[in-house]
Amino acid sequence: MRVVTTVNGTEQVADDVWPGESLLYLLRERLGLPGAKNACEQGECGSCTVHLDGEPVCACLVAAGQAIGRSVTTVEGLSGADGLHPVQQAFVEAGAVQCGFCTPGLVVMASDLLARVPRPTDPEIREALAGNLCRCTGYEKILDAVRLAASRQARP
Amino acid sequence: MTAVETDARATGRLGAGRVGEDAQRPDGTLKVTGEFAYASDLWHDDMVWGVTLRSPHPHARIRRIDVTEALTVPGVTAVLTADDVPGENAFGLEHADQPVLAADVVRYEGEPVALVAADHPETARRAAARIRVDYEVLPALTDPRRALDEDAPPVHPGGNLVRHLPLRRGEQGRTAPVVVSVDVEVGMQDQAFLGPESGLAVPAEDGGVDLFVATQWLHVDQRQICLALGMPPEKVRVTLAGVGGAFGGREDLSVHVHACLLALRTGRPVKMSYGREESFYGHVHRHPAWLSYEFGAEPDGTLVYARATVLLDGGAYASSTGAVVGNAGTLGLGPYRIPNVTVDAYGVFTNNPPCGAMRGFGCVQAAFAHEALMDSLADAVGVDRVEIRRRNGLREGDRNITGQVIDSAAPVAELLDRVAALPLPPPADTSDIRALPGAVGNTTHGEGVRRGIGYAVTYKNVGFSEGFDDYSTARVRLQVTGGEAVATVHTAAAEVGQGLVTVQQQIARTELGVQQVVVVPADTSVGSAGSTSASRQTYVTGGAVQAACAAVRTAVLQRAAVALDRPLTGLRLDGEEVVGPGGEVLTGLADVLGDDAVEETREYRHRPTHAVDPETGQGDAHVQFAFSAHRAVVDVDVELGLVKVVALDTAQDVGRAINPDAVVGQIHGGSAQGMGLALMEEVVVTDGHVRNPSFTDYLLPTILDMPPMQVEVLEYADPHAPYGVRGVGEPPTISSGPAVAAAVRDACGRPLRRVPIRPEHITGV
Ligand code: FES
Ligand code: FES
Numbered sequence: 011m012r013v014v015t016t017v018n019g020t021e022q023v024a025d026d027v028w029p030g031e032s033l034l035y036l037l038r039e040r041l042g043l044p045g046a047k048n049a050c051e052q053g054e055c056g057s058c059t060v061h062l063d064g065e066p067v068c069a070c071l072v073a074a075g076q077a078i079g080r081s082v083t084t085v086e087g088l089s090g091a092d093g094l095h096p097v098q099q100a101f102v103e104a105g106a107v108q109c110g111f112c113t114p115g116l117v118v119m120a121s122d123l124l125a126r127v128p129r130p131t132d133p134e135i136r137e138a139l140a141g142n143l144c145r146c147t148g149y150e151k152i153l154d155a156v157r158l159a160a161s162r163q164a165r166p
Numbered sequence: 167m168t169a170v171e172t173d174a175r176a177t178g179r180l181g182a183g184r185v186g187e188d189a190q191r192p193d194g195t196l197k198v199t200g201e202f203a204y205a206s207d208l209w210h211d212d213m214v215w216g217v218t219l220r221s222p223h224p225h226a227r228i229r230r231i232d233v234t235e236a237l238t239v240p241g242v243t244a245v246l247t248a249d250d251v252p253g254e255n256a257f258g259l260e261h262a263d264q265p266v267l268a269a270d271v272v273r274y275e276g277e278p279v280a281l282v283a284a285d286h287p288e289t290a291r292r293a294a295a296r297i298r299v300d301y302e303v304l305p306a307l308t309d310p311r312r313a314l315d316e317d318a319p320p321v322h323p324g325g326n327l328v329r330h331l332p333l334r335r336g337e338q339g340r341t342a343p344v345v346v347s348v349d350v351e352v353g354m355q356d357q358a359f360l361g362p363e364s365g366l367a368v369p370a371e372d373g374g375v376d377l378f379v380a381t382q383w384l385h386v387d388q389r390q391i392c393l394a395l396g397m398p399p400e401k402v403r404v405t406l407a408g409v410g411g412a413f414g415g416r417e418d419l420s421v422h423v424h425a426c427l428l429a430l431r432t433g434r435p436v437k438m439s440y441g442r443e444e445s446f447y448g449h450v451h452r453h454p455a456w457l458s459y460e461f462g463a464e465p466d467g468t469l470v471y472a473r474a475t476v477l478l479d480g481g482a483y484a485s486s487t488g489a490v491v492g493n494a495g496t497l498g499l500g501p502y503r504i505p506n507v508t509v510d511a512y513g514v515f516t517n518n519p520p521c522g523a524m525r526g527f528g529c530v531q532a533a534f535a536h537e538a539l540m541d542s543l544a545d546a547v548g549v550d551r552v553e554i555r556r557r558n559g560l561r562e563g564d565r566n567i568t569g570q571v572i573d574s575a576a577p578v579a580e581l582l583d584r585v586a587a588l589p590l591p592p593p594a595d596t597s598d599i600r601a602l603p604g605a606v607g608n609t610t611h612g613e614g615v616r617r618g619i620g621y622a623v624t625y626k627n628v629g630f631s632e633g634f635d636d637y638s639t640a641r642v643r644l645q646v647t648g649g650e651a652v653a654t655v656h657t658a659a660a661e662v663g664q665g666l667v668t669v670q671q672q673i674a675r676t677e678l679g680v681q682q683v684v685v686v687p688a689d690t691s692v693g694s695a696g697s698t699s700a701s702r703q704t705y706v707t708g709g710a711v712q713a714a715c716a717a718v719r720t721a722v723l724q725r726a727a728v729a730l731d732r733p734l735t736g737l738r739l740d741g742e743e744v745v746g747p748g749g750e751v752l753t754g755l756a757d758v759l760g761d762d763a764v765e766e767t768r769e770y771r772h773r774p775t776h777a778v779d780p781e782t783g784q785g786d787a788h789v790q791f792a793f794s795a796h797r798a799v800v801d802v803d804v805e806l807g808l809v810k811v812v813a814l815d816t817a818q819d820v821g822r823a824i825n826p827d828a829v830v831g832q833i834h835g836g837s838a839q840g841m842g843l844a845l846m847e848e849v850v851v852t853d854g855h856v857r858n859p860s861f862t863d864y865l866l867p868t869i870l871d872m873p874p875m876q877v878e879v880l881e882y883a884d885p886h887a888p889y890g891v892r893g894v895g896e897p898p899t900i901s902s903g904p905a906v907a908a909a910v911r912d913a914c915g916r917p918l919r920r921v922p923i924r925p926e927h928i929t930g931v
Contacts, residue, residue, distance in 0.1 A: 028288060044207035045200020049360040049410070050442040054861035057360060085200035098198035102190060105827045108835065109663025110197030111360040111410030117198055133600050140870045143861065145360050145411050146663050148834030149869040 018087030056142030085114035100159035108146035205364035205380035205407035210435035221272035224854025253396030273482035276447025310479035313514035331495035333783030336506035342462025353848035361410015367429035374401025385694035414523030446859035450522030455531035471506035485522030493528030500536035537904035575882030603808035620908025628893030639693030640710035645763035659695035677715030701893025709770035717766035794897035796905035807925025821892025836898030
């Protein structure tokens, strides 16, 4: 099957896609975008989180064919020409990255939260990131990072 | 959104990135943008995918393997079995007792039997399903408590004992006025690193192979791969690919030999990457344990004797079981002064999944027993639970249970005092169900909820013990390029997320005075760094980098002394300059070096350790001890058995924090893993079968499960270690779980002798 989809603002075409392939496989193995990670491929860890038409989804649970004609934003599309996304910058500075395998999913999810809720409370941050597993950090510095990004965003 | 200011030093937290300052990871930006190349991200033109066919039986004889059908699947490029292993069909960390591919017998569910390479991973999986293996199912030994019985079926020809470590100290058969005892069972924990086992093997023109793989110890991998391939080390070059966490689970081989075999057979690059289910079968786990402990004490709680038996289920192959038994024995009574000791620690073979290294390595299991018993002792003698530990806690200069003198800080009492002095959380807010056990499950609004507090303290050996020649190698080069001095650090030490790359930069900046430090990828073209385990890399590889930098510095200053025609003494490097005794600039580094590079390679060894006496377990087994204490506060719904951890606070002595921010990060993450074992994490194995090989059924702590953590970091420098460092990574995983278990006991009033604690243990139904 042929899949035509817009990824990070650019139209992408993939041919000979097997119908059982996930959007995650399409991105990672066919489109050269391995930023979204493959930690469970079962919707449990959030490492593969991307935006599909603006909604955060687990790319491992979306069939590649479901992305036809739609718009996908991956972690590679978060930062722009003017540098890192504020959430990415905060993750680096707050020490929220150790092995970093959870990080792409978390920064996509946290950026989604801050776009919806500019000043989230701690319970709101925890709720929003509850589907993203991290095995290294115990989440403390991930909370720090989201708080830091939120406080900078709130600055006039 | 617009970018924010990127100069983190504006926040005031960061210095110049030298030793002792909070420094940012050099790979941080790559990791937040998705550009960092993990092993599972690797890609090569023309590559094919390798998959593994694994045994569905815990114990079976292989009568016949028929690969004909698999070979006919379009897209398949190779199907390999044991007959295709050119070298020795054996690997293993301590004993090469594990076949690369099972030949005649499979000894655990998930043992690799055959390999397939194909142009698409799904094609390879489907072809693997068409390999016909004719098994004769054999009875499986799955209860480790039966493994040493006379009539137990031997898992290996030499019997089922991997190691028995007896410890005998002081008077045997002592009695005491107060006696307490406990039996504890600890379930099997999984490392659950998020990055799956993955690697890319590329056949080389010289007939050898280049392997890029996520691992913990490149040179021990290389040694084992060479044995299986029948190749010399110069033909098997191993490079570290990006590692998504390790925690001990990557110390043993996974895809390594398999990917190389397929690459050499097909002549094409081969990528292998496990799915999560396969990962549960593809690496060793933390040993499940059965512990029987008895403490005798004076009426004031002073310990008189300890008797303990520890049984660890090693599963089907030895892996590092011997060393885990060593720790469970020599450190298994905790950081206490006990004059009379009788301990027997056993590791046995069964047909269960192989067990080996995981963060905390033998001390984790033992801590659940000795800490439960210290609480019982406190209650029996009517002494506060913190005070009982203070009273018996090791101090510098004391001898531990193997007779070894603790020759640097042993601040057991101080750690307990510090953690006990941290503010306690406010009472449960029953108006917000998110803060209660069961949370939005809406199971309680506070009815039946009881608060509990628990303490635990531990100590752990740092570095390899019992006489192992434990060393690391570093190569450091200094040159001036584009007018700027650049130091390049090259080691084979595996960065697995802990931040060793940052530590290497900090040391080079400190020793050489340069700002630009490049840490090049770890590979086997430089000497061994030893394993990224046992909390040892900052100590041992840190020591090697320090030594290599010192050698480079001396060489540069010697050149300067000659050029300046001055004595060497008094010269030092400062930034890009060579300065004299009064700080006066004498010459620039660029003038001294010109286009030359100065490069030095050094090995660093910590002080030797010694084998323990085989009959008494006595000896100076360890080089360094690291101490930590935890206090857990929980709210427990005692009617439903649900637990909410409200606070998990800790104090730890780290000797000297090279990167304080990263030290705290290690303590957070380690604490979370200990809490996970206490409350939720267990690989459930029945009749030799893993029942929950997925993140749906193997529960990991989420951000909703983790409480805020207060961390007190003490820095009592170890005079024997580089910069005074003390290993950091493991102690938090050891003391956090028993503190949580103690807090739950405190809340519900039940003995809770098994972890992870399940709701039915709390409710008693
Ligand atoms: S990989 Fe998609 S949720 Fe885990
Ligand atoms: S940093 Fe390793 S999983 Fe989150």
